[in-house]
Amino acid sequence: MAVNELEVRRSSASVLGFLGGARKLPTVSKYIDTSTCIGCKACEIACQEWNDLPEVATVQAGSYQTLPDLHAGYWNLIRFNEMEHGDTLVWLMRKDQCMHCEDPGCLEACPAPGAIVQYANGIVDVNPDKCIGCAYCASGCPFNVPKFAEKTGKMQKCTLCVDRSRVGLEPACVKSCPTGCLHFGTKDDMLSLAKGRVAQLKATGFAQAAVYDPPGVGGTAVVTVLAHGDHPEWYGLPKDPQVPLGVKLWKGFLRPLGFLAVLGAVVGAFGHHLYHGNKGHVDPGPRDPDETGTAA
Amino acid sequence: MSSVKRQIGFDEAAFDARTAENVVVGGEIVRHRLSSRVIHWTVANTFFLCLLTGLPIWTPVFGWLGNLFGGLSVCRILHPYFGVAFFLASLTMFVHWSREMKMTREERGWVGPRLLAYLRDAENHEKIGKYNGGQKVFFYTSFLASLGLLASGIVGWFPLSFPQGVRIAAIIVHDVTFVLFLVSIVFHIYLATTAEPGTFNAMTRGTVSKAWARIHHPKWYRELLGNGKR
Numbered sequence: 381m382a383v384n385e386l387e388v389r390r391s392s393a394s395v396l397g398f399l400g401g402a403r404k405l406p407t408v409s410k411y412i413d414t415s416t417c418i419g420c421k422a423c424e425i426a427c428q429e430w431n432d433l434p435e436v437a438t439v440q441a442g443s444y445q446t447l448p449d450l451h452a453g454y455w456n457l458i459r460f461n462e463m464e465h466g467d468t469l470v471w472l473m474r475k476d477q478c479m480h481c482e483d484p485g486c487l488e489a490c491p492a493p494g495a496i497v498q499y500a501n502g503i504v505d506v507n508p509d510k511c512i513g514c515a516y517c518a519s520g521c522p523f524n525v526p527k528f529a530e531k532t533g534k535m536q537k538c539t540l541c542v543d544r545s546r547v548g549l550e551p552a553c554v555k556s557c558p559t560g561c562l563h564f565g566t567k568d569d570m571l572s573l574a575k576g577r578v579a580q581l582k583a584t585g586f587a588q589a590a591v592y593d594p595p596g597v598g599g600t601a602v603v604t605v606l607a608h609g610d611h612p613e614w615y616g617l618p619k620d621p622q623v624p625l626g627v628k629l630w631k632g633f634l635r636p637l638g639f640l641a642v643l644g645a646v647v648g649a650f651g652h653h654l655y656h657g658n659k660g661h662v663d664p665g666p667r668d669p670d671e672t673g674t675a676a
Numbered sequence: 677m678s679s680v681k682r683q684i685g686f687d688e689a690a691f692d693a694r695t696a697e698n699v700v701v702g703g704e705i706v707r708h709r710l711s712s713r714v715i716h717w718t719v720a721n722t723f724f725l726c727l728l729t730g731l732p733i734w735t736p737v738f739g740w741l742g743n744l745f746g747g748l749s750v751c752r753i754l755h756p757y758f759g760v761a762f763f764l765a766s767l768t769m770f771v772h773w774s775r776e777m778k779m780t781r782e783e784r785g786w787v788g789p790r791l792l793a794y795l796r797d798a799e800n801h802e803k804i805g806k807y808n809g810g811q812k813v814f815f816y817t818s819f820l821a822s823l824g825l826l827a828s829g830i831v832g833w834f835p836l837s838f839p840q841g842v843r844i845a846a847i848i849v850h851d852v853t854f855v856l857f858l859v860s861i862v863f864h865i866y867l868a869t870t871a872e873p874g875t876f877n878a879m880t881r882g883t884v885s886k887a888w889a890r891i892h893h894p895k896w897y898r899e900l901l902g903n904g905k906r
Contacts, residue, residue, distance in 0.1 A: 393736040491733045492748050512752040514733070515835035519843040528836055533749075626844035630851060635735060638855035645859040649866035656797060659872045660891045671703065671886045 386546050390498040392490035400500055407482075407502035408545055409567040410554065412475050413577055413605040414615060415586070416561035419444055419458050419473040423553035423562065427456035427477075430541060430552035450476060452529035455538040456553055463614045474604070474615040475553070475562070478525045478538035480504045482598030485623035488631060489520025502567070502601045503542045508534045522597060522621035540601065570603045577605050596622040693882035698806070700900055704883040707806075713879055715769050722762035723861070729755040730854065756833040759825065766822035773815060776806060783809035806896040814860060821860075824853040 389400045424446060427433070436454045438446050443460045450457050461472040484504045487496040495510035496517060506517070506526065513533040517526040526535045541551035549555075550564035563573060574591040581589035590609020593599045606612060612619055689701040697709040708716070729751040732742035742748040786794075786809025793799040794810055801808075807815075831838050831846035838846070868875045874888040889897040 393739075395736050491736075493736045493739060510748075512733075512749045514752050514832070515843075516847070518835065519840055519847065524840070624840070624844055626841075626848055630844075630848050634848065634851055634855075638851060639735065639737075641855050642858050642862070645862040649862055649871075652795060653866070653870055656795075656871075658870070659797060660874065660888065663887055663891065667887070671890075 386503075386542065387500040388494075388497045389500045389502075390484075390487060391494050392487045392496040393493040403500050405500040406566040406568070407601055408540070409502075409565065409570040409601045409603050410480075410540065410551060411563040411565075411570040411573055411603050411605075413561040413574075414472065414474045415577075415581060415589075415605060415607040416559050417458070417473040417475060418559055418561075419460060420558060421446065421458055422556040422558060423475060424454070424456050424458060426552040426556035427538070428454070430544070431455065431539070450525060450527055450537070452527040452536040455536070459616050461614060461616060463608075463611075465608070470608070470614075472608070472615055474617070476616065477553075477602070478504065478540070479523050479597075480538075480540055480601035482600065483623060485520035485522055485597065485627060486517035486526055487520075488623055489516040489627045491516055499542065499546075501545070503540045503545065504601075505539050505542055506535050506537060508532065508536075511535055520623060520627045522618055522623065567599075567601060567603070574603050574605050578609070581605070581607055592617060594618075594621045596620050689883050690881060698896075698900060700886070701883070703886060705886060705889050705897075705900060706882055707878040707884045707889075708882050710882065712772065713882055715765065715772050716879055719762065719765040719769050722758055722765050725758040726755060726762050727858070729758055734851070734854070756829060759829045759833075763822050763826045766819055770815075770819045777812045777815045779809065779812050779816075783812060786810050786813050801892065801894050804893050804895055805899070806893055808893070814864060817860065818857065821853050821857040824849055825857070828853065 387400045387403050387405075389398070391399055428435075433453045433455070436447065436451050439448055441448055443462070445458065445460045447454055447457055455477055457476045459474045459476050461474070463470045463472060480503055482502065484496070484498060487498060487504060490496045491514060492510050492512045495507055495512065496504065497507060498504050511534040513528065513535060515526070515528055515535065517535055518524070518528070526537045528534075529536045541549070541553075544551055545564070554562040554564045563570060565573075571591065571593065574593075578589045578591055586607040588610040589605070589607050592604040592606050592609070592612055604615075604617070606615060606617075608614055689704045689706065692699060692701050693706040693708075694710045697706055697712065699706050728741050729745055731738035732740070732748055732751055733755065739748070742751050745751050745754055782803070790799055791810050791813070794808070828846040828850035831843055832850060835843050868879070872892065874884055875892075878884045886897070886901070889900070
């Protein structure tokens with residue numbers, strides 16, 4: 381969803397790396413309090429409606445969850461997790477969508493210039509005009525978010541309603557939430573809101589309550605409050621998400637090294653020729669009587 | 677051959693090179709018959725198609741190459757098909773030449789020191805037959821590379837069918853194999869053209885001069901012409 385009015389901070393497959401910086405915009409953020417989510421799925425419907433996404437057939441897998449996983453046409457999914465905690469059953473609901481990482485693995489892995497951008501306000505977005513559908517972004521994402529759309533051959537995911545947020549509106553999911561477990565604002569505001577809620581949870585018996593803002597990806601523009609903060613995996617969240625080591629190794633080391641190796645081969649071949657000249661230029665003989673012409 | 681054909685400038689060596697190999701025709705020796713050359717150039721051309729569609733995906737520095745095919749999205753679609761064609765051609769080449777490329781124990785030194793000695797013109801050529809050890813090593817490594825590129829390329833072609841870890845490993849294998857292969861291709865092209873005049877002809881017209889054979893492949897030369905009798 382390329383939005384030209386927003387300055388791009390970072391772009392995929394950019395030779396020079398960082399762009400932008402002319403405007404200073406605060407990073408926007410979505411606050412999700414998993415402890416007050418009631419699993420009503422209003423956000424799922426709001427997302428479908430605002431983004432004009434097609435209907436996706438639901439999959440019944442023994443819980444209230446709409447689909448087993450995010451989908452190219454379903455960018456917002458409440459995950460219903462049932463965990464046995466001590467002698468009680470905990471029923472955890474978490475709104476899953478793109479986390480809009482500060483250091484996005486998808487953008488890092490993407491080979492198509494401008495196909496994934498990070499706007500000045502921190503939103504990470506796929507530009508379908510530039511996307512080549514290679515799914516490298518899915519390989520770079522520690523949250524398994526970008527999905528391939530069979531119909532368009534492009535990758536699709538939550539845009540954090542960039543078309544709404546750039547004109548000062550909250551994302552559709554936040555607008556629709558009836559319990560107030562979703563909020564939208566600057567990252568700083570959302571973090572302080574989350575910290576306040578964590579303090580409340582701790583005071584009411586959830587000693588391990590925590591804010592999920594993983595430093596491994598530079599923090600995320602989705603700030604999640606977890607009552608069981610010591611067990612993000614109970615919510616289907618990775619404990620310490622990182623841009624995969626293989627992706628970093630490939631882009632940061634192997635590719636530049638490969639570039640130098642190929643360049644070195646070309647320079648080496650030229651150098652060899654300058655230094656050694658032609659092989660066979662001087663005929664060592666002995667020459668056969670019926671040989672005519674030269675080696676070349 | 678009829679004398680009429682001779683009179684009108686019939687190219688006997690080129691005619692013979694359609695089917696015969698390792699035969700002396702006048703002052704020339706047929707080194708690669710037509711089928712060998714067609715197979716080689718099929719491998720080469722499918723390789724270049726892969727290279728031109730792959731480089732812009734490899735790095736944005738070569739993004740402009742994508743325009744040759746109608747953009748990066750088209751490259752992403754075409755590259756796997758070119759890749760499969762390249763592999764099939766490589767496989768054909770492997771079968772076609774594998775009998776001639778059997779390595780002797782003594783030739784294994786070409787993997788390291790003898791290759792370097794060869795590049796320094798310090799290698800003793802006396803025992804070199806139709807193919808030297810370096811050519812044989814390149815023959816095997818290029819087939820291995822085509823296998824590695826195929827296996828990792830299939831993962832990249834159908835990424836949704838493989839788990840994330842496999843996909844990342846495939847990207848790295850594809851990348852590293854491609855770079856090593858390209859480096860060896862640069863030297864292959866260099867050695868077959870500027871470095872050793874007369875060599876390129878073996879893969880176009882199919883023939884080399886007797887002097888070329890005597891200088892670069894003395895054992896092969898002796899096999900064809902006898903020990904200096906002719």
